[in-house]
Amino acid sequence: MAQAVLPPGEIEVEAPVKAQGYWSTVWQRLRRDPVAIGAGTVLLLLFGMAIFAPWVAPADPLQGSMIDRLKPIGTEGYPLGADELGRDMLSRLIWGARFSLLMGVTPVVFAFFIGSTIGIIAGYAGGITNSVIMRTIDVFYAFPSVLLAVALSGALGAGFGNALLSLTVVFVPPIARIAESVTTQLRSRDFVEAARASGAGALTIIRVHVLGNVLGPIFVYATSLISVSMILASGLSFLGLGVRPPAAEWGLMLNTLRTAIYVQPWVAALPGVMIFATSISFNLLSDSLRSAMDIKT
Template sequence: MSYLHADGGAMIRAGGRHAAWPRFMKQKAAMAALCFIAAICVLAVGADIFAPEDPYRTRVAMQFADIGTTGRLFGGDELGRDILSRLLYGARISLVMAIVPVAVALVIGGALGVVAGYRGGIVNSIIMRCMDVFYAFPSVLLAVAIAGALGPGIANAIIALILMFIPPIARIAESVTTEIRDHDYVVAARLSGAGTLLIVGTQILPNVAGPILVFSASQISVSIITASGLGFLGLGVTPPHAEWGSMLAALRQALYVNPVVAMLPGLMIFSVSVAFNVAADGLVRALGTKQ
């Protein structure tokens, strides 16, 4: 039934979205970072098994104990608690505060941005001007102000972080959606009779998802650092719970006594945030967002 057969039919290797994962695996640094993050996650989830000591058990004799002390492998803190155990349990809260705010902001900001971009006009103006209000403040200051106003606590810190991440994610989603909205394939889908929801679901979202995901992934490390900052300022978890930022604040006293021990939470914050950054860069290359 065919009229003519193919113009050349150049064979191109199968690729596209299915090839994103193999492309990610080829990047050694990104894979190492991902493995590191996975290991930290496993240790955090299994803290009950891996932690050698109850993280809340104080022993005055072990105050600021050295690394390698029996029973205090990574040293002791200002109350003689086991730093290793506290780091493992603290990883739970720190990882939650790294990922949850970005994930929630991804959903809310992404939705706001897509709606603003797809509808355009007055809807766009209202949503984006509201986002611009948040931009008037430096983002860290914004988070500190919101967390400060809401009072200390993990939930409040997470709310503050979510509010901090929504505007930039919404802005990315809006600009990408605005660009895609007038592409002929969206017009063609509309011509075929598809409704708005179906068009957004099948034509817009799959094409907006890449850039938003990549940007959000890069924000995870920012989230860790900001969350730790909030903890450091006493706006995150309330004592005696362990969290890397608040541990760092508490261990400041040990800086002159036992600097290596005092630096351990900072080292964790640093290495995990770098790992998330490297993994996010790998994701950018794997998805080919920057073409």
């Protein structure tokens, strides 16, 4: 009881002296999560590998050799074996990371911007605008996502760009739906009402009060879609609708090595292992992010 006189406002609980922002708290919590650290490290390595492929890869991914076809793992000069055309698997996996990660991340990034915009507008406007936008979005739900991607790619024609486009279209509806539901919840909160009561326009309110609160949850959801996107992209390549041979891409490699599954099962499984490792890392990281962002005080 050292302080004898306190102004009325300070009789209540003493708070810590230094205030901490939301995102720095999230970052601190994430840093203390071993799963997040593990998944993050794996992803960092994968991205590093993709970016520095020309320097990391020991051999030319496109240079085949008829003698060395389907060499097993551990062969001299082929640390991870050779594929059905005698190309070095390790180099192809490293180069393949470029296409695969690009196909995983790009559609989700585009869909994140498009879907969030649509969803936030629908959620904030409410009423008839919301119904029209969301029912239109719902049309896309009539098709299973794999089928939709395949159908769109098929209609647009095979190729890398078209595959990206069709995957983006596939991911806009789910992201828009999440954005809409988060925004709708937020809109009824008193602080949005208070912002309206202070005479602010819709755009200002969305910029200052809505975005900061909805982008987090949408972002978490979008990260979980990256693995889906990778698998779908691999599927498209597998069907011959994505990246074309001889380029290295994990889905495509899985397809061409399919026939070798009885001859060299380990080599044939390698692209699948990479896809699996990448998508599970993205999923684990997005889970950790979700729990780190769930700060209740």
